[in-house]
Amino acid sequence: MAKVKVIEKYCKSCGLCIEVCPKKILTIGDKTNEKGYFTVICTDQEKCIGCTLCAKMCPDVAIEVYKDKK
Amino acid sequence: MEKVFARSKGLTDVPFSFCPGCTHGIIMRLIAEVLEELDIIEDTIGISPVGCAGFSQDFFSCDFIGAAHGRAQAVGIGAKRALPDKIVFTYQGDGDIAAIGTQHAIHAAARGEKITSIMVNNAIFGMTGGQMAPTSLEGMKTVTSPYGKDVSTTGYPIDMPTLVANLPGAVYVASVSVDSPKNIAQAKKAIKKAFKVQQAGLGFSLVSLLSTCPTNWNMSPSDSLKWLRENMMPVYKMGELKVTEEVESL
Ligand SMILES: Cc1ncc(C[n+]2csc(CCOP(=O)(O)OP(=O)(O)O)c2C)c(N)n1
Ligand code: SF4
Ligand code: SF4
Ligand code: SF4
Numbered sequence: 339m340a341k342v343k344v345i346e347k348y349c350k351s352c353g354l355c356i357e358v359c360p361k362k363i364l365t366i367g368d369k370t371n372e373k374g375y376f377t378v379i380c381t382d383q384e385k386c387i388g389c390t391l392c393a394k395m396c397p398d399v400a401i402e403v404y405k406d407k408k
Numbered sequence: 409m410e411k412v413f414a415r416s417k418g419l420t421d422v423p424f425s426f427c428p429g430c431t432h433g434i435i436m437r438l439i440a441e442v443l444e445e446l447d448i449i450e451d452t453i454g455i456s457p458v459g460c461a462g463f464s465q466d467f468f469s470c471d472f473i474g475a476a477h478g479r480a481q482a483v484g485i486g487a488k489r490a491l492p493d494k495i496v497f498t499y500q501g502d503g504d505i506a507a508i509g510t511q512h513a514i515h516a517a518a519r520g521e522k523i524t525s526i527m528v529n530n531a532i533f534g535m536t537g538g539q540m541a542p543t544s545l546e547g548m549k550t551v552t553s554p555y556g557k558d559v560s561t562t563g564y565p566i567d568m569p570t571l572v573a574n575l576p577g578a579v580y581v582a583s584v585s586v587d588s589p590k591n592i593a594q595a596k597k598a599i600k601k602a603f604k605v606q607q608a609g610l611g612f613s614l615v616s617l618l619s620t621c622p623t624n625w626n627m628s629p630s631d632s633l634k635w636l637r638e639n640m641m642p643v644y645k646m647g648e649l650k651v652t653e654e655v656e657s658l
Contacts, residue, residue: 339409340409340412341409347423348423350427350428350429351428352428352429352622352629353429353628353629353630354429354629354630354633357630358588358589375428388412390412390413391589393413394413394589394592394593395434395588395589395592396433396434397424397426397429397430397431397432397433397434397629398423398424398426398433399415399416399419399424399433399437401413402411402413402414402415403411403412403413404409404410404411404412405409405410405412406409406410407409407410
């Protein structure tokens with residue numbers, strides 16, 4: 339089990355995380371943060387494998403990733 | 409569940425001031441992670457430049473000194489000579505280090521000053537609105553080269569890491585890119601090595617990172633990464649350009 343968490347205040351809607359996600363479960367949502375950016379949301383947490391590629395590509399350190407302990 | 413990716417302690421909680429999709433932010437994150445992993449946050453003094461990274465002191469949790477445009481290395485060398493036990497790094501755009509500050513880059517390397525310089529090359533003057541830089545590519549359209557950069561009057565792109573690598577005082581020089589997770593991992597390794605070189609007191613280290621400027625390139629963040637890959641990576645020599653024997657054995 340893994341989980342991706344977008345910290346809304348940091349997200350600038352650039353879309354770079356969306357492109358690198360191998361599971362294609364990230365998309366721009368329909369709600370804005372305080373700066374007016376439409377923040378990224380995860381459409382299917384069940385499918386997240388915790389690979390951290392989205393977080394590593396995010397220029398604004400807006401993503402945290404969690405994974406079950408092995 | 410266990411956190412497998414979280415914000416580094418090397419960063420404050422202040423959001424970056426960069427435009428959406430600008431890879432300056434990736435580079436700052438990598439440096440912060442390296443400072444944390446080497447446990448040197450408290451011992452480090454960063455030198456911020458003039459340019460889009462001019463607010464660096466707000467984002468890093470280590471100490472910082474602000475320098476005038478192009479003078480980050482001069483200030484950093486002063487700090488390091490006065491406080492040799494500190495780790496000193498400069499964070500500079502290509503305009504800062506390869507235009508107005510070129511002489512410092514060359515002489516810091518010639519003298520083997522024991523500091524680490526991070527060069528962020530987006531081939532343009534970002535902060536001032538996208539003017540042509542000495543690092544702009546042949547034919548590149550900018551606000552001051554609207555018909556494309558004419559190298560016969562404005563010169564070929566300056567490959568600063570290649571120049572610096574030729575100087576004996578430079579012991580570690582790398583040219584990397586942050587266009588993909590794989591290259592980002594490589595970039596982090598290079599940054600870590602550059603800081604280790606300084607910890608060991610071996611000499612001058614420089615890491616140049618190819619970076620995007622979606623705003624002044626007039627491209628989406630994703631197209632900017634593609635443009636960097638297709639246009640900048642073939643022009644600039646990539647990889648570890650200089651690794652002395654002493655550095656190899658670190
Ligand atoms: C002495 C001096 N000359 C010129 C400027 C104007 N200026 C501010 S930032 C900049 C260039 C920044 O470009 P770069 O170093 O490539 O950084 P970027 O903003 O692209 O990250 C210039 C020319 C200045 N602030 N001070
Ligand atoms: S951790 Fe991997 S699978 Fe999960 S959202 Fe990020 S990129 Fe997609
Ligand atoms: S990469 Fe980061 S800033 Fe860009 S859309 Fe994704 S979460 Fe937001
Ligand atoms: S102007 Fe260019 S380099 Fe500066 S923050 Fe914006 S995208 Fe980044």
